Amino acid sequence: MKLYNTLTRTVQEFAPQDGSTVRFYSCGPTVYDHAHIGNLRAYIVADTLHRTLQAAGYGVRRVMNYTDIDDKTVKRSQQKYPNDEPMAALKKLTAEYIKIFLDDMRHIGNRVDNIIFMAATDNIEPMQKMIADLHKKGFAYLADDGVYFSIDAYKKSGKKYGQLLTLTAENTSEARIQNDEYDKESAHDFALWKAQKPGEPTWPFTLDGRDLTGRPGWHIECSAMGRKGLGQPFDLHTGGVDNIFPHHENEIAQSTADEQDPILAHFFAHNEHLLVDGKKMAKSANNFYTLADIVQKGYDPLAFRLLILQSHYRSQAQFSLANLEAAQNRLQSLRAMADLQFQVKGVEPWLNTDPSLSSMQNALFEDLNTPLALGNLNNLVTLAEERLISTDELELFQKMLQTLDQLLGLGLADRQDISQEQKHLITKREQTRTDKAWGKADELRKQLANQGLGIRDTNNGPIWYRLREK
RNA sequence: GGCGCGUUGGCCGAGGAGUUAGGCACAGCUCUGCAAAAGCUGCCACACCGGUGCGAAGCCGGUACGCGCCUCCA
Numbered sequence A: 001m002k003l004y005n006t007l008t009r010t011v012q013e014f015a016p017q018d019g020s021t022v023r024f025y026s027c028g029p030t031v032y033d034h035a036h037i038g039n040l041r042a043y044i045v046a047d048t049l050h051r052t053l054q055a056a057g058y059g060v061r062r063v064m065n066y067t068d069i070d071d072k073t074v075k076r077s078q079q080k081y082p083n084d085e086p087m088a089a090l091k092k093l094t095a096e097y098i099k100i101f102l103d104d105m106r107h108i109g110n111r112v113d114n115i116i117f118m119a120a121t122d123n124i125e126p127m128q129k130m131i132a133d134l135h136k137k138g139f140a141y142l143a144d145d146g147v148y149f150s151i152d153a154y155k156k157s158g159k160k161y162g163q164l165l166t167l168t169a170e171n172t173s174e175a176r177i178q179n180d181e182y183d184k185e186s187a188h189d190f191a192l193w194k195a196q197k198p199g200e201p202t203w204p205f206t207l208d209g210r211d212l213t214g215r216p217g218w219h220i221e222c223s224a225m226g227r228k229g230l231g232q233p234f235d236l237h238t239g240g241v242d243n244i245f246p247h248h249e250n251e252i253a254q255s256t257a258d259e260q261d262p263i264l265a266h267f268f269a270h271n272e273h274l275l276v277d278g279k280k281m282a283k284s285a286n287n288f289y290t291l292a293d294i295v296q297k298g299y300d301p302l303a304f305r306l307l308i309l310q311s312h313y314r315s316q317a318q319f320s321l322a323n324l325e326a327a328q329n330r331l332q333s334l335r336a337m338a339d340l341q342f343q344v345k346g347v348e349p350w351l352n353t354d355p356s357l358s359s360m361q362n363a364l365f366e367d368l369n370t371p372l373a374l375g376n377l378n379n380l381v382t383l384a385e386e387r388l389i390s391t392d393e394l395e396l397f398q399k400m401l402q403t404l405d406q407l408l409g410l411g412l413a414d415r416q417d418i419s420q421e422q423k424h425l426i427t428k429r430e431q432t433r434t435d436k437a438w439g440k441a442d443e444l445r446k447q448l449a450n451q452g453l454g455i456r457d458t459n460n461g462p463i464w465y466r467l468r469e470k
Numbered sequence B: 001g002g003c004g005c006g007u008u009g010g011c012c013g014a015g016g017a018g019u020u021a022g023g024c025a026c027a028g029c030u031c032u033g034c035a036a037a038a039g040c041u042g043c044c045a046c047a048c049c050g051g052u053g054c055g056a057a058g059c060c061g062g063u064a065c066g067c068g069c070c071u072c073c074a
Helices: A037-055 A071-080 A086-107 A124-136 A151-156 A218-230 A241-256 A291-296 A301-309 A321-342 A356-365 A370-387 A391-408 A420-434 A438-450
Strands: A002-005 A010-013 A021-026 A059-066 A115-119 A140-143 A146-149 A190-195 A214-216 A234-240 A265-271 A274-276 A317-319 A453-458 A461-466
Touching (some): A002 A265, A021 A037, A037 A234, A037 A274, A037 A291, A037 A356, A037 A391, A059 A218, A071 A086, A086 A291, A086 A301, A124 A140, A124 A218, A218 A241, A301 A370, A317 A321, A321 A391, A356 A370, A356 A391, A370 A391, A438 A453
Parallel strands (some): A021 A234, A059 A115, A274 A317
Antiparallel strands (some): A002 A010, A140 A146, A146 A190, A190 A214
């Protein structure tokens, strides 16, 4: 398949190094609060990429991290559980939000059973080992408040700092960056390890005979977990565009300082932001929605998934309730198609000649073109609604729904049939129509509507569909 | 200030030198006792100014506006 690579700024043919299994690291959540739906976009993109790689015939080994120790988790745990020991408070807080995160993931159709989750706090030791190694080789130095990575030393070793973006004198000018609060040698050096501060959870750490009890810096977490979970270099690293700098750039530097080839991952893929009123959704800007917010407004989490899939992952996407409404309506129509599996009424088979599925796959293989894939899917929807499904092709249809779900995760294969009672009402209505007892027929239609079912009368008999709740 | 991306119809959103994207909304029509979230039809757009092409919305250059990164951030 083809995929845009931030390292080369071009769309390239992607294949795993060993030809069979993709080693894939996708940046995960900082578990200090509910994720907002902008965050969720990144996870939907990673999940869809995972599905597409599988459809391309590859095995996928994907690691996702939980950042469960950093400034925000520490701060929030202190606020929320002031009477607990710092470590206990941290664990309590992060366990809570990991659970919420996993629930969100499932609700928006992301698979979690195929991800290897790694928590930073479970991997302190490999981080410390990396830091010690970097220090030993002269890429890290000790300061009063912790251990820092020396970008200068990295550059002097002949490696490039700035693989993912163009760094110039102007945008790296030290005058532009206020770092008075840190004891580092150079403005762009970053913390590998932060020495203990009062009230913070800590892990013992000794380096060069000095007691450095404290906690890891953010960037080293991903470097250590990627190396441990996947080996290095691995195939693919993903995240939001805001991770390009400094996070991923710093990961590359740390992870490759003592390597022959400065390659952390062969591909970096980054998704663009979800915008609200034309601006990036962000906690700090207070312009965000959570999944709970939109569910509370009556929208289906899978409508949100569809909204995300309707735009290309490298384009900024516009979020609004009006757009979510449109996605919800489109989802209803896809579901109406899926529900045809319970209403075998077609006369002429047509499904085996429909090219929608393969054109969809091809769209996904072209740099994950989900909007085009959905466009191609529409052909299938129109044909199905028009010609219905016949007995001979029911099995094929169901198999196709499963394939669709494997690709897009919209839950079209998991639909439930209506009850026997409801089927009976529909049959009864047909009888009254035959008898031309229109008043009674309309009454039955109303009764079905109260149960959430609409009926359209076709030449092949009545077709039910689920009405939108609300 | 530097680096990068974008500007497509009422809204969302692909494509990308000559041929319908698709969806949502809206309007008309069709089958129909009624109805339909069913079908058909209409709405046929690509910021602006130059340039290169037989031909440009698509390529090149510039202008305007917008967004992002340079600080934690998906």
